Amino acid sequence: MPVLPRALSRILILACSAGLPLLAGCDQLGLETPQVLSQKKEAEAKAVGAGCRQTGRAIEDCYAINPKASKAAVFTGWREMDEYMRENKLEIVPSTIAASAPPAAKKPAAEADDEPDTAASAAKPEGKRAAGEAKAGKAEKKPPAEH
Numbered sequence: 594m595p596v597l598p599r600a601l602s603r604i605l606i607l608a609c610s611a612g613l614p615l616l617a618g619c620d621q622l623g624l625e626t627p628q629v630l631s632q633k634k635e636a637e638a639k640a641v642g643a644g645c646r647q648t649g650r651a652i653e654d655c656y657a658i659n660p661k662a663s664k665a666a667v668f669t670g671w672r673e674m675d676e677y678m679r680e681n682k683l684e685i686v687p688s689t690i691a692a693s694a695p696p697a698a699k700k701p702a703a704e705a706d707d708e709p710d711t712a713a714s715a716a717k718p719e720g721k722r723a724a725g726e727a728k729a730g731k732a733e734k735k736p737p738a739e740h
Contacts, residue, residue: 638663
């Protein structure tokens with residue numbers, strides 16, 4: 594095996610030691626570790642909970658509106674905001690945007706074809722029946738026409 598000259602080995606050691614600090618900054622490249630991702634998700638869920646409390650939403654509504662958020666983190670954020678609002682005597686700031694209902698759980702296609710939508714089918718006959726009864730009620734209130 595050839596032996597490197599002393600000057601070349603020193604340059605190689607110096608170059609390696611100079612490159613080590615550059616490798617320590619790998620997190621600045623935009624690569625996110627699983628720990629960083631979980632911390633971000635938890636912080637976001639806490640912020641969701643705090644926002645729900647500030648707007649006066651119940652914790653159950655907050656869970657329903659944000660099904661992907663961690664319930665434990667949402668509750669922690671809600672509770673922390675509740676304590677903060679009580680300590681500082683802050684009032685609820687009502688939301689200016691109406692809360693949309695969470696999307697209904699989708700059934701698999703096989704189940705959806707077998708069972709008709711009971712809510713839609715039940716609403717249609719009642720609506721028609723109610724309209725028919727209203728017309729019948731109006732007809733009864735009118736006096737019969739005399740010839």
